[in-house]
Amino acid sequence: MQRPHSPTIRLRRLGFELRRLRETHRLTLEEASKSSGVPRTTLSKIETAESRRTRTRDLDALADLYEVSDETRAAFHQLYRESKEKGWWYQYKELFGTSGLPAFEVEASLIRTYEAQVIPGLLQTADYARAVFTGTNAFAEEEIKRHVEARMERQSILTRLYPPEYAAIIDEAALRRCAGGKEAMREQLLHLAHMATRPNISIHALPFSAGMHAANLGGFQIMEFSEAADPTVGYAETPTYCVFVEGQDEIRTYDAMWREAHNASLTVAQTIDFIYELSASLEDVT
Template identity: 50%
Template sequence: MHSTFSPTVRRRRLARELRRLRESQGLKLSVAAKTADVPQSTLSNIESADARRIKARDIDALVDLYKAPEEVRSALHELARESKEQGWWSSYKDVFGGNAIPDFEAEASMIRTYQCQVIPGLLQTPRYSEAVFRGGRAYSDDEVRRNVDARLQRQHILGRYQPPHFWAVIDEAALRRRLDDPEIMQEQLQHLLNMATRKNVDLQVLPFNAGMHAGLSGSFVLLDFPNPADPCIAYTETATASLFVQDSDSVQRYVTIFSNLNSAALQAPHTTHFIQQIMEQEN
């Protein structure tokens, strides 16, 4: 049975709480590890959210050392159990690798993204998504099918009970990129218009006439979570790697960039009209 929450978010929360408890007692990591009889490398991995398997005995020893109340002990054990669960994306390790964006999307309350080359993955139609993966000629037919299937699985979060608020700023270039079959792009643009009518979806187009703008360094995603204990993170991709940015100053820079893009982009009613115009021009 796969979980519908994020094991990684749970692991990060457990790490922050144990670090907070240690620091509240004025203990250095090395001293806490020695006193609780927990290997220092183990405690370091737990506090950095790198530990995949956390022993109940280690949590009990640390809770005793930090003099935390019983309800905290229970909550920490629950977080440790949940951090071991596997989400549906664990079946797609060949697609997502070790850093799975659905792991964070599963628990996000808001997802903000700027996309400069293609339509955001969460808004792609199956045929458009297939065209994206075939475009680089880097995937076999089977790999294309796996990638498209994984992308469609990700999209379920937008239609679930209490879905995240999805806010996308899309560069005009992504809307005008020509495909071998123009019908696929028409279908994709119509899908954007349909999705824009949902209460939890905001779409904005960043037109060419906006000139130079804050997002020239490339596409990115910002993920916010409902629990204040889970800070916002940023996500970006290169040709060879997926990068999660968690440093607060770096994340704030992405937040500022998105705010500037939001200001430069067309607002919702104008975006709808703009997409309709493109559809008429390309038809």
């Protein structure tokens, strides 16, 4: 059984390989366009994964120009065919768009996240997620239902046959902030403790006692992939839009922040004990 694939990742991989071949042949976009007959704008969009409609003859023209093997030529066409398929998140495109966060998570081999205000989405229970979306006062009931359904669907990557490694740092504030009532929060904490025992998941609490730390500007996520042709992606949310970055300097900044926050966090074992303590404290709340 193969791991699920993402049309977005396939399109990026095709563009990466074609750009690499062009640079290996020491051709500019203009030179490659003139020699292959593929319009410069089209070639640029293919290389940057912005083209959703690539002609077969253009792929063949580029394969001829770069003198690739029949196997590589076939791989180009396969990548393009797979980039036209639709992932499960297309049914929630009003929430994610067509190339949103799930399009990257589904093929990631390692996901690292830091959350300061809420439990990470991939670790939320349905009741907790409902409380999160209800608390924003920004969604109607039907929209809340859609958001919760989509969030539960996203979580399937952690328990599938070939799951990614998942490492979450959760600020103590998020662990203590009650969402959905005492019972819902207790269920959420126990769910976290359970998920932390899975072999592909590590959860680290960042306690108040750690003081200020490198990741104090807000939550973010880093996604790495097993294929060298798939650059690491950083992700962060703002109140009005989502940010995806893959520049080396930006990724280094995200990586440094995550590692410093990790160094200030509790171990997995300490975190599980801490979570159980918080859960028990809710039993005493009247």
